[in-house]
Amino acid sequence: MVIYIYTKRLFTKFxxxxxxxxxxxxxxxxxxxxxxxxxxxxxxxxxxELLIVPFYIWYAVEFCVHLIRLKSKYKAYRAISFEREAYANENDLGYLKKRSFWAYLRWI
Known part of the structure; x- marks a missing residue:
């Protein structure tokens, strides 16, 4: 079950x-x-799949590594394996039904 919350205050750039x-x-x-x-x-x-907290740790570490390497917040964000998988498959509305476990690993 997904819960949707609407808030303009949290978001300025996304x-x-x-x-x-x-x-x-x-x-x-x-x-x-x-x-x-x-x-x-x-x-x-x-x-x-990553039991929630490790996801955020991995996400932050990957962002920092890419930020140092690419020197751009936007490029670092887009280089994160989780984002690469999501952007590559967002148009496929049936993706989650056929997605394999830990599929983001192929985007590292």
């Missing part, structure tokens, strides 16, 4: 984020964007 089991959205309009929601649901699955 439209939403997934924090298991919640998808925070900048506005209710994003709930109707199937591609955006699919992207966030991919993150929820990744979080479950």
């Amino acid at each position: 439209s939403g984020c997934a924090v298991w089991p919640i998808i925070f959205l900048k506005s209710e309009d994003f709930k109707n964007d199937k591609i955006f929601v699919n992207h966030e649901k991919i993150h929820l699955r990744q979080q479950l």
Whole structure:
């Protein structure tokens, strides 16, 4: 079960984020964007596979490594394996049904 919370105050540079089991959205309009929601649901699955807390640690470490290497916050964010998997598959609305366990590993 996914819980949606709408909040404009948390977001200035992005439209939403997934924090298991919640998808925070900048506005209710994003709930109707199937591609955006699919992207966030991919993150929820990744979080479950890593038992939630290790996901955030891995995410932060990967971001820092890429930030040092690429010297750009945006490029570092896009280089994170979790984001690479989510962006590559967000248009495939059936992806989560056929996704293998720990599929993000192929994006490292």
